[in-house]
Amino acid sequence: MTIPLSVIWKDEQLAILDQRLLPQTVHYETLETLEQVHEAIFQLKVRGAPAIGIAAAYGLALAARRHHTIDIDLFRHYVKQDAAYLVASRPTAVNLAWAIGRLVSRIDQSRTVEQGKAQLIEEAQLIRDEDEAACRSIGEHALELLAEKEKVMTICNAGSIATAKYGTALAPFHLGKERGREFEVYACETRPLFQGARLTVWELQQAGVDVTLITDSMAAHTIGAKGIEAIIVGADRITANGDTANKIGTLNLALLAHAYGIPFYIAAPVSTFDLSLQTGSSIPIEERAAEEVAAIGTQQIAPAGTKVFNPAFDVTPAKYITAIITERGVIRPNDEQTIEAQLYAVPSKGETI
C-alpha cells in the first residue's frame, strides 16, 4: 500500500502517470523530450494544477540539458523558447506558467551553462518539494479539524495524483493512514468525467484507505444513512470573500452539508486564492461539450443531438463553507476578520507558495 504519485523524478529521468488510462491500466511513461512533455500536458495525461506545474518544470530542466552550447546567453535564449512552447501546452493553467516562470528566473543569475542546467533541475525539485510540504501541511490542519470524525465525503480528485504527493482534500486520509488513523471515505463519482470513480477510488485503494463509491445523486441519502460527519473538497479558485469555484457538484454537497448540519471544508493551497476578485459572481464558468454528458466513451446515453447544459464548475458561496484549510492554517470565511487578514495573520509553516 503506497500513496500513488503522478510525477516521478528518479535517476535523472522523468516519468509521469498516464491518468487517462486509470483505473484499468497503471502506466508510468518516461518522458525524454520537450515534445513528449508538451504532449503529456496537452493530452491531459497529467492533470491537477500542481502536478502539471511540476511535470512542466522537470520537462524544461530535462530539455535544457540537451542544449549543447557554452554561451550562457544563448542557453537562456533556448530555455526561454522551450518555456514558451511548454506554457502553450495548456494556456489556461496558471500553475504551469508560474512554475515555468520560476525556472526561467532562476537562470538569470547563472554564470555558466553548466551551473544553469543544474539550477533548473534544482528549482524543479524545489517546486515539487514545496508542493509536497504544502499538501502535507494541509493534511495536518485537516486532521486537526476532522478530530474525532471518521466518515467523510468528497468529490472529484483533489488527491496525491493531482499534486506532488498527498493532495489537498485527500491529504488527511493519506496522512491519517501513515499515522494509523482510519477514515471511512465516501467518494462521489463526479459526473460527467467520473474523476471520483476513476481516480479518487483508485488512489485511496492504492494507499489502503477505506473508500466507498456512490453516484453524486446518492449524496443526500448517504449523509443520513451512513452518518457522514464532514465533507471535504478541493478548490479551483477562491475569491476575496471566500466564495469558491470547484468541480461541478461541489455546490450540491455544500448545500446538503448545510441541511444536515455537518461541516463543509475546502482544502486548497494559498495560491488558489484570487484576491483580485471580490465575490464568486466574477468567476466565469466554463461550459463544455454536450457529448461529455450525452455519451460515455463510445456509448450514447441520451438521444443524439440532445440539448445539454454542461458547466464544468460551480461556485459555493462562502456562507456555506465552514473553513478553508490551507498550508498556512485554517481560514474561516464567516469570521469577523476578512480572508485577506486571516491569510496574512496565520503563522506560516515556512512553505513558499
Added chain:
Amino acid sequence: MTIPLSVIWKDEQLAILDQRLLPQTVHYETLETLEQVHEAIFQLKVRGAPAIGIAAAYGLALAARRHHTIDIDLFRHYVKQDAAYLVASRPTAVNLAWAIGRLVSRIDQSRTVEQGKAQLIEEAQLIRDEDEAACRSIGEHALELLAEKEKVMTICNAGSIATAKYGTALAPFHLGKERGREFEVYACETRPLFQGARLTVWELQQAGVDVTLITDSMAAHTIGAKGIEAIIVGADRITANGDTANKIGTLNLALLAHAYGIPFYIAAPVSTFDLSLQTGSSIPIEERAAEEVAAIGTQQIAPAGTKVFNPAFDVTPAKYITAIITERGVIRPNDEQTIEAQLYAVPSKGETI
C-alpha cells in the same frame, strides 16, 4: 410530435414499447402469448407501475381468448392459473397484482365464457383509461400549481411511457403542450440507470417539449444559473405523514429546492399512498448491485471490485414537500389537516383508483 405510449391496444392486438432499447431504437413489440407478456415484464421491457399493470391486464385478457372451453368454471380456472403466472413475473409490483386482481374478480359474475372473454378485455381497457384520466387530472392540478412558472426541473421518468399516457411528474408538460403552454424542462440524468437521460429526454423530445439534460451533480448550479422555478418528481410510496420514497437523487433535489426557496412537488396517483406506514423511516430501501455504479454497460468505470453503496431509492421528509399532486387534487403535507383527512376531503373528479 406526439406523446409516446408504452402500451398500445389496437385492432385486438397488444404492443409494448421495449424501453430497454431507448433512446437508440424505438421498437414496439407485438405480444401474442402469455409467455411473451410475462417475459416483457420480467425483462423490464415495460417499466413504470401503471404501465406494467396495464400491460399485464391486456396480456391476461389476450391469453384468455385462447382458452377453448365453453365451461365457465373451467375458464375461470384457466384464467386464474394465467393470472398467478403473470403476477410472478414481478412479485414486488403492487400495481401488477392489483390490475390482475381486478380482471380475475370481473369474471366472477360472467355467465358464459364468451361474455367472460369480452369482460376481461373491457376491464383491461377500463384500467388503462382510468390511468390516463388520473394522469390527465394530475396534469391539470399541476398546471394550476405551476401557474406562471416556466422553468421546471425533474428526475427519473415519471412520464407517459411509465403510465397509460401523460405520466405523473411529466403530465403538466404534455398537457401544457396540448394547450400551447410552453415549459423549459431540465431533466437530471438520474444515475445510476440514466432514466432521465434515456427516457425523459426522449419522451419530451417526441412530444415537442423543450428539454435540457444535466447531470445530477449540476442541479444546484442549474437552479441558480437558469432560474429554475419549481421541481416536480414522481413517487414510489408516500406514507401517512407525507414522507415520500422515490428514485435515488430525489432527496438531493428536495433539499436544493428548500435552499433556493422554490417549490418542490410530488406528482402521484392516490394509489401511491401507503397509509399503513406512519413515516418514511418504515420504508425499506432496496440496495442494488455494485456493477450498476462501477460499470456502464460493458464499460468499467471504477476499479474492479470497488466497494459501492447503491441504494435505489431515498426518502424525502414531508417538511421539504410543498405539495403532493394527485388526481383528486392537491395535498399539502405541512397543512394542519392530516394527509388522510385531505385525501378524503378533496373533491373527487370521478376517477377510480
